[in-house]
Amino acid sequence: VYHVERRPGKRWALQHVTFWSDDEGVPCHRWIQTLNKHLLLTSLTCAADNVRPQRLLVFINPVGGRCRGEEIYRCHVEPIFKLASINTHVVVTKQANHAKDYILNNNTEAFDGILSVGGDGTFNEVMHGVIEKAQNRVGVGETEGQLKPATLRVGIIPAGSTDCVCFTTIGTNDPVTAALHVVIGDNQPLDVCEVRTDKAFLTFSVTLLGYGFYGDTLRDSENHRWLGPSRYDISGIKTFLRGASYTGRVDFRLATVDATGPRDGKLCRSGVCGRFTAINLSAMSSSCARCPSGLSPAAHLASGSADLVLVRTCSRSALLRFLIRHTANQDRFDFPFVETYRVSEVRFTPIAKGDCDECEEEDEYSIASNSELCRGLSPQGATPNLCCCVSVPHTSTVSCWNCDGEILMQTALNVRVRPRLIRLTSRHFLKLEIGRRANSASSIHEHRDRAR
Numbered sequence: 338v339y340h341v342e343r344r345p346g347k348r349w350a351l352q353h354v355t356f357w358s359d360d361e362g363v364p365c366h367r368w369i370q371t372l373n374k375h376l377l378l379t380s381l382t383c384a385a386d387n388v389r390p391q392r393l394l395v396f397i398n399p400v401g402g403r404c405r406g407e408e409i410y411r412c413h414v415e416p417i418f419k420l421a422s423i424n425t426h427v428v429v430t431k432q433a434n435h436a437k438d439y440i441l442n443n444n445t446e447a448f449d450g451i452l453s454v455g456g457d458g459t460f461n462e463v464m465h466g467v468i469e470k471a472q473n474r475v476g477v478g479e480t481e482g483q484l485k486p487a488t489l490r491v492g493i494i495p496a497g498s499t500d501c502v503c504f505t506t507i508g509t510n511d512p513v514t515a516a517l518h519v520v521i522g523d524n525q526p527l528d529v530c531e532v533r534t535d536k537a538f539l540t541f542s543v544t545l546l547g548y549g550f551y552g553d554t555l556r557d558s559e560n561h562r563w564l565g566p567s568r569y570d571i572s573g574i575k576t577f578l579r580g581a582s583y584t585g586r587v588d589f590r591l592a593t594v595d596a597t598g599p600r601d602g603k604l605c606r607s608g609v610c611g612r613f614t615a616i617n618l619s620a621m622s623s624s625c626a627r628c629p630s631g632l633s634p635a636a637h638l639a640s641g642s643a644d645l646v647l648v649r650t651c652s653r654s655a656l657l658r659f660l661i662r663h664t665a666n667q668d669r670f671d672f673p674f675v676e677t678y679r680v681s682e683v684r685f686t687p688i689a690k691g692d693c694d695e696c697e698e699e700d701e702y703s704i705a706s707n708s709e710l711c712r713g714l715s716p717q718g719a720t721p722n723l724c725c726c727v728s729v730p731h732t733s734t735v736s737c738w739n740c741d742g743e744i745l746m747q748t749a750l751n752v753r754v755r756p757r758l759i760r761l762t763s764r765h766f767l768k769l770e771i772g773r774r775a776n777s778a779s780s781i782h783e784h785r786d787r788a789r
């Protein structure tokens with residue numbers, strides 16, 4: 338009998354127990370029948386969507402991370418699925434967007450779920466595919482109304498560079514652990530951020546929307562792809578040394594736990610304006626091996642909100658202290674230049690010259706000097722004539738957005754959290770929630786549901 342054994346570091350391993358019987362009158366197949374019947378009963382008495390999957394569609398990205406996707410799947414995951422009698426249809430992707438197009442153009446009703454073997458980019462493709470399919474081809478993003486939650490579960494077997502989605506949801510980027518979560522039928526709803534410009538839908542995001550520091554780091558890392566995952570370290574150091582900050586206005590709607598409505602008491606904050614080293618919006622804690630507790634450790638997975646972290650312009654030493662706290666288990670928000678909000682909607686606008694009332698004010702944490710002022714056009718020409726307080730030395734007057742590891746060139750964005758839009762084949766680990774989120778009614782409900 339195969340079973341899951343929990344190991345340190347949130348890892349799960351496959352173990353087995355062998356039973357012997359001296360009584361020849363109890364044939365082996367009766368033991369097996371009884372156990373299978375019991376397993377079936379257990380699944381049926383849990384929530385209906387907790388049933389173990391029997392047929393999965395699997396996409397393998399052969400070029401993600403260290404190009405080990407196929408090897409990881411064949412050596413570590415496929416044997417587990419065979420033991421669990423899960424039938425699979427495997428597609429090795431041939432180019433970007435192959436997985437999304439496949440989902441949209443083929444019948445997926447026969448499957449209990451779709452897995453991506455790769456990094457966050459591959460997962461993102463699969464997620465876009467299932468969300469778009471769930472809208473019955475109405476055209477995702479064409480409407481600003483409700484979006485239908487996707488019923489098909491999506492899962493991730495980590496084989497990428499950062500594997501943020503996997504690490505955040507199951508606590509490790511170990512492929513065997515991820516496969517075991519799939520096998521036992523774990524699933525968890527997940528909020529998704531819908532990203533638009535004023536005119537059009539752009540994309541969905543689940544991990545990080547980062548402007549400034551994380552946007553610049555990603556943009557620079559694209560020049561060093563040949564370095565593999567370590568390109569993020571090199572580019573992170575370069576971005577830190579540049580010390581750029583950008584001017585903009587951030588408007589947002591604070592999240593509350595109640596349903597929305599004209600009398601819901603939701604507050605609408607507007608006009609947080611100034612120079613920012615980083616603007617981060619996380620719909621989940623966004624953790625990875627380097628930053629195990631994540632960019633925003635207490636972000637919920639499925640509460641209809643996201644965590645907005647505004648890092649105002651600051652000295653390099655202050656920024657370094659802020660970044661170092663991400664690697665240790667310390668409060669990274671306990672700095673006077675860091676503001677945090679739990680929000681349901683955000684709008685970001687880069688500020689044009691003359692539009693910023695706060696430019697004249699001396700910023701306590703500013704590292705800009707007049708010699709660093711840059712008044713050129715943005716690289717995209719989208720936001721020309723930027724405010725004179727933009728302190729971007731040497732190169733660019735605007736940053737770009739890092740959207741789950743992909744670059745967005747549009748700088749002015751509207752983001753709305755779409756609650757529980759997809760279901761993930763994972764189990765949210767409770768310790769973090771109980772320890773840090775006990776003051777939230779929604780998390781208390783989540784605990785109660787889970788306890789049931």
Ligand SMILES: Nc1ncnc2c1ncn2[C@@H]1O[C@H](COP(=O)(O)OP(=O)(O)OP(=O)(O)O)[C@@H](O)[C@H]1O
Pocket residue numbers: 398399400401402403430431432433434435455456457458459460462496497498499500501742
């Ligand atoms: N066969 C392929 N050839 C080229 N690109 C592909 C192929 N299959 C998928 N892709 C694209 O590769 C991109 C990167 O893949 P992925 O995100 O899985 O790896 P990564 O960037 O190394 O990992 P992470 O996102 O975790 O840092 C994805 O955006 C995906 O669309």
